[in-house]
Amino acid sequence: IFLDEVDAYPASADEEGDPVSLAEARSLTFAHRRKVFLVSTPTIRGLSRIEREYEASDQRRFFVACPHCGASQWLKFERLRWEKGKPETAAYACEACDAAIAEHHKTAMLEHGEWRATATSVDPSTIGFHLSALYSPVGWLSWERIARAWEAAHSSDEAIRAFRNTILGETWVETGEAPDWRRLYDRRGNWPAGTVPRGGLFLTAGADVQKDRIEVDVWAWGRGLESWLVDHVVIDGGPEHARSWDTLAALLARTWPHARGAEMQIARCAVDTGYEAPAVYAWARRQGFAQVAPVKGVEGFNRASPVSGPTYVDATEGGRRIRRGARLWTVAVSTFKAETYRHLRLDRPTAEELAAGASFPPGTVHLPDWVESEWLKQFVAEQLVTVKTKRGFARLEWQKLRERNEALDARVYARAAAWIAGADRWPEAKWRDLEAQLGAGDDAAAPPSDGVLADGTTAEPSAGLIRRRTSCGRRVFRSSYLG
Structure with a gap:
């Protein structure tokens, strides 16, 4: 028997049991001279x-x-x-x-x-x-x-x-032990709420839709997917209230000041469809899918890509069904949760090393000192455990350590939005382009803290929009790969 790519087999073949065991059982009649070859x-x-x-x-x-x-x-x-x-x-x-x-x-x-x-x-x-x-x-x-x-x-x-x-032909180790929220609290950084630190090159947002509110976290992303929490917004009212969606729409048009004097907008906002999908679809259609990505989270680590889609789904508006009315992205939340926890554990350079020119490792997650302990507890509210199915097979599963986990969910959606924007696949030239638009490549030429340049303008990339503000108004330059 030749069994190829056995790690891709399902846990059970139509509820009959492990496919490998079933295949081997077919050869028991020839037990003395059988050969079973597994490769994967x-x-x-x-x-x-x-x-x-x-x-x-x-x-x-x-x-x-x-x-x-x-x-x-x-x-x-x-x-x-x-x-x-x-x-x-x-x-x-x-x-x-x-x-x-x-x-x-x-x-x-x-x-x-x-x-x-x-x-x-x-x-x-x-x-x-x-x-x-x-x-x-x-x-x-x-x-x-x-x-x-x-x-x-x-x-x-x-x-x-x-x-x-x-x-390398090696297995991947999922490190799902929840980091200690107190450790995260002690190493928080210092930048004002609603501002983008110097390393941020574009913004994404993750919106977690709850019964009575919509919680939104805005994250800045830099090279190596280093990230900074920029803002935490709670929209009261829930998905059944039109004003909640109006407030979320206003958030898409809002700008956040960059440390170099720039103003940045959200490149992609990923919105959870798990609680009230029709309302999310209707709102996303009105906003346009260039900036908004309705997402559906799925568990498990056996997916070829952490984000797949978009797939077209029917939507309803005013009681009328619209065929292919929304674009839905499927997100392997287990993968992004594991990645987030791994990045939270990365060793960081000391103050002396930073002063000597050292940089943070790729993927480092920076949290500001304005986040409270409740948000941090939500951020590490789940833990990866190995459980046994009814048929005795092992399965990795994320389990809550506490009831509220909105901060972790919003982070996963914002990370998915960065993937959808293409950041995981950008070549070096695109990162240099973002830095050039921001002026990040030349610290000596960076604007002062008030953001005013010598010519009276302010140079800014805004997560897909680069704005120069002058006394005559604003000009907006769109980066094609950010939409």
Whole structure:
């Protein structure tokens, strides 16, 4: 039996049970001479079928000899070294002599390599093989391309997960333990509510629709998807009140002052459709889908993309059904929650390191000192746990530690809005373009705190809108990739 990509199989085949177990059961008649071959790209640690099967095998690795000292070893990603920002310098460091092994040695190394078991206390009838892309023959996937892919992946959890799964053949570890809200409280930053710090290059918002209110958080995003909470707005009244939607519409037209004197607007606002979808669809149609994205959250980590769509759904307006009346985006909330928690745990440079020119790691989440403890508790209100289904299969599931979790939900929607805007896929040129429009590339030329330049104007990117304010009025320049 040949079972391919077993980690992509559903937990149960039409309620009959595990597909792998069902397939193996078909071969029991030939138990003495049967062979069952399972192969797959691994997915999530603890849930991966191929990881479980490999750990029950003799765990064979392909050993190659160092061309310098002759030491035999299997290739590990942490031994691939290169100068930061220069993947073309990638070489493998021998674990015995630490000498740099160049790419051209790989052909001879592979030719004389051999498989060796690395586990002994297992069933000898089960053998397993693991091979990463580090072994790709010369001319296929080079070490330089692997290094380049790793550097490019650091702006996104999904990209890092894909790299580890597909390039290294390793499972992805979901770290879902909720960070301590007190630790977040102690390291809050200092910037006024409703203002955008210097690193912010565009804004998105996440709107969580509740029965009696709509809670909106506005986030600024910079390079590497570093983020800053800019504003927290509570709109009283709930989705059945027209004035609530009017207030939310006014929020889309509002501007937030940037530390460089700019005024920025929201590039994308993702609105939750979970509570009152028809009202969200109707409002989104009136606003236009260029700036508004109705979203539906789904659980689970087995999705090819953290955001999919848009799909066209029927909407109702005044009792009349409108075919394909709304565009709905589907958001894998589990993925973005895990990413948020991982980014909250990133080590930060000290004050001395920052003064010496160090920068924050990509993905760092900055929280201001005006957020209160209640908001922080909502921000870390869930924890990722492994649960067993009725049929005995393991599943990762987010569970609430407290009832209110609006801050976390709004963050997930704002992050989805950044993905929809394309920030996860922008090339370097687009980030430079945003910085150039803002003047972020030249700190010496940055405007003073009051935002007035020498020529009496104010230069600003506004999350998709770049505004220059003059005594004659405003000119608006639209960045095409932000809508």
